[in-house]
Amino acid sequence: MVNYLHALRRRRTKRLTAQYASDQHGGDQRVAVIGLGRFGSSLANELMRRGWDVLGVDTDPHLVQRLSDDLTHAAVADCTDPEALRQLGVHEFSSAVVGIGTDIEASILISANLLEAEVPNIWAKAISRQHGQILERLGVHHVVLPEHEMGERVAHLVTGRMLDFIEFDDDYALVKTVVPEVATGMPLGESQVRTKYGITVVGIKRPGEGFTYATAETVITKGDVIIVTGKTQAVEAFAELD
Template sequence: MGLGRFGCHLAGSLTRMGREVLAIDRDPEKVQRWSAQLDRVVQADSTEEGALRQLDVTSFGRVVVAIGASLEASVLTVLALTELGMPQIWARATSQKHARILSSVGAHHVIFPEAETGERVAHLIVSRVLDFVEFDDDFAIASVRVPESLVGRTLLDLRPDDRYGVRVIGAKVPGEPFRYASDSTRLAKGGVLVVEGGIDQVQRFAGLS
């Protein structure tokens, strides 16, 4: 619900994953623009419980309220979905206050796409990690290049848990797919590792030369 930048990219990604998607927006221009690319695009007021009932939104297991431009429309849409008894309501928040309101009126999951993307990109900019996922409890999973100083060594010999405070859970040799790592995994030049651990430890490991 809401075909702004976040909503349209989310709907497009779900469609490419083979999921059935119903997209709703009150702006006729946005509806027309996306009607050829998404399964079903409908012009409707998502704050109206009656309109949502007519569209049979309860036949879907999950709904995402992607409205960001209007706090009022976002909150009223979540409230209408709650009244309909939707089992899974995901809602986009633009501030902590907005998030608290969304949770109080019935949102099961509140997301901050701009903040989450900003934090992830910041880590990519200031470190050598190739990709980065941060969790709330100071924990991260990242993909990093095999440091030159570690090329040719096995994980049994290296013991990254003890030496660097990270665990290597996957390894990729150039030209081959990722595989789960084991003690016998030998680090290859130009290879990529998937590591997990504390955020600082992961970044320090990625920064090894």
């Protein structure tokens, strides 16, 4: 179970990384990751794997030493001091991520320093909704609550028939689930699942085969695994149908 949760956490970090990368503009693939704990180091390594130049910063020399060979640059510095950020040249980066969570004061001070330095795109990790609200009020462009969101995701998997669950902004979700019987035995266009249940089937995986796109002519059979999108409440209800 522990290994499974670790795998989910890694997948969540990769999804955040993809979302982060998709929000970047201007072709500048340099990012400063401040805080190299589990979240920050996972994010930094994934960005490196995707071809980004990563400056990793932490106050702990052991963490910096451990990652120094993996990142483009790694430095020991206290970024609650705006002068430290200036000396590192972070103000010249188009993007920065504050991966510090447990030290809320440091998280807020560093975020404020990055905003003062006019870094165009700032991400910050929060450990609670209150922490996240403070960061948002400061003006941080993107706030993530990885532990909270992971808890919600695992809750969906534990309590339902879903095989995977990803929720996006604006109450929209993507769900992997075994197909309910109501959607089997006829082409999707005839089943009218979109009209009846407010969801769209976008992918299908038959036993022993890989995933493929679903079309209006696709006939789903019992035991197939499908990918469904729609409003969160709608996909939750559809996944629970017998």
